[in-house]
Amino acid sequence: MRHVVTDAKPLSEPVVLILTSLASEPKHGYALLKDVDELSKGRVRLSTGTLYGAIHRLLEDRWIERFEQEDTSRDKQAYRLTARGRAQLHAEIERLRHLLQSATTRLGLRGA
Amino acid sequence: MRVSDFYRGLLLLYPADFRRQFSEEIVSVFEQRARDQATSGEPAFFAVEFVSIVKGASTMWLTKILSVKSELVPPEAPDTAGSFLTLAELAERRSTAIKNMVASIAKHDFINARQYSDEEVRLKRLIQNVGSADSVAESGTAW
Numbered sequence: 001m002r003h004v005v006t007d008a009k010p011l012s013e014p015v016v017l018i019l020t021s022l023a024s025e026p027k028h029g030y031a032l033l034k035d036v037d038e039l040s041k042g043r044v045r046l047s048t049g050t051l052y053g054a055i056h057r058l059l060e061d062r063w064i065e066r067f068e069q070e071d072t073s074r075d076k077q078a079y080r081l082t083a084r085g086r087a088q089l090h091a092e093i094e095r096l097r098h099l100l101q102s103a104t105t106r107l108g109l110r111g112a
Numbered sequence: 113m114r115v116s117d118f119y120r121g122l123l124l125l126y127p128a129d130f131r132r133q134f135s136e137e138i139v140s141v142f143e144q145r146a147r148d149q150a151t152s153g154e155p156a157f158f159a160v161e162f163v164s165i166v167k168g169a170s171t172m173w174l175t176k177i178l179s180v181k182s183e184l185v186p187p188e189a190p191d192t193a194g195s196f197l198t199l200a201e202l203a204e205r206r207s208t209a210i211k212n213m214v215a216s217i218a219k220h221d222f223i224n225a226r227q228y229s230d231e232e233v234r235l236k237r238l239i240q241n242v243g244s245a246d247s248v249a250e251s252g253t254a255w
Contacts (some may be wrong), residue, residue, distance in 0.1 A: 009215070029141040049140045049164035052134050053171065057218065077137055 007067065011092045012111055014046055014054055019081060019089040022064060026080035029055070115158065115192075116143050125169035127176060151232050176227050179210075196238060199242050206235040 011019075014036070021027060021035040036046055039081075058064045063085030069078045081089070091106060117144050123135050141160060149157040197205070219220035 012219075019122040030144045033141065034143070047160050047164035048138055049161065051140050051141075053168040053218075055133070056130060056172075057132055059212075094119060 010095065011088070013040075013044060014050065015058070016089070016092055017044055018051075018054055018058065019085055019092075020028060020080040022079060023086065026067070026069075026078045028069065028076075028078045032079065060087065082088065113240065115146065119161065119165070122165045122169075125166065127169075127172055130172060171217055174225075175214060176220070178213065178217070178225065195236060197238075202235055202239045202242065206232055206239065209235060 017039050018032060018038060021032055027035060029041055029048075031053045031102045033046055035053055036038050036051075055064070059066060061084075062082055063078070066077055066079055068076050070076075116139060118138050120135070123131055123138060126135075145161075209228045210230040213225050213232060214243070216222070216228060218223035
């Protein structure tokens with residue numbers, strides 16, 4: 001099913017990073033934290049409580065879903081992006097792309 | 113008392129449904145990070161972790177309380193502002209108000225959250241008024 005985002009609002013940076021991290025492959029909580037750290041080059045370090053607060057909201061909005069991984073001994077619960085979550089991430093990337101374009105033009109940085 | 117026992121105790125601040133869903137997982141991730149921290153030596157690690165639990169739990173409780181409060185508000189005099197909208201439009205606006213309220217709470221913007229909560233209550237009342245007016249009109253009987 002194709003999801004179209006009509007009421008896209010700016011997403012917070014942690015949410016963008018979590019969705020981006022899950023866009024390539026499903027992950028469990030600890031791997032997600034590590035990847036968010038790496039994606040942001042150490043700038044965004046989520047605490048465990050913040051991560052699970054965000055996961056809770058994303059699950060409620062059905063942007064991600066939870067499933068049980070069978071091949072790991074410790075971290076069984078993993079998360080993956082849903083079609084709706086992917087559409088939201090696309091919409092956010094489009095918004096940021098547009099913003100970047102406008103700022104680049106206004107600052108006269110084109111081709112810099 | 114071990115640090116992870118203290119952390120597990122802090123998780124009791126969260127609503128029960130959240131604890132049932134995530135408690136074990138959160139403690140497991142916290143323990144893995146605490147081991148990492150022992151080698152990397154991040155000084156504020158434990159303080160940040162503990163504070164985030166307290167903040168996260170209060171936000172979650174506030175969200176819950178606000179949603180229950182909107183269900184408990186008693187009906188007042190009929191509100192006619194916005195009654196030119198259809199039921200579907202009113203329902204859509206109410207849904208947007210709820211989303212905005214939750215988003216504001218998540219950002220700890222409680223002033224706006226309160227405004228969205230009031231808006232949601234107003235729209236809910238309007239929906240009830242429009243709904244009852246429609247059912248009277250459909251039945252053709254005024255009691």
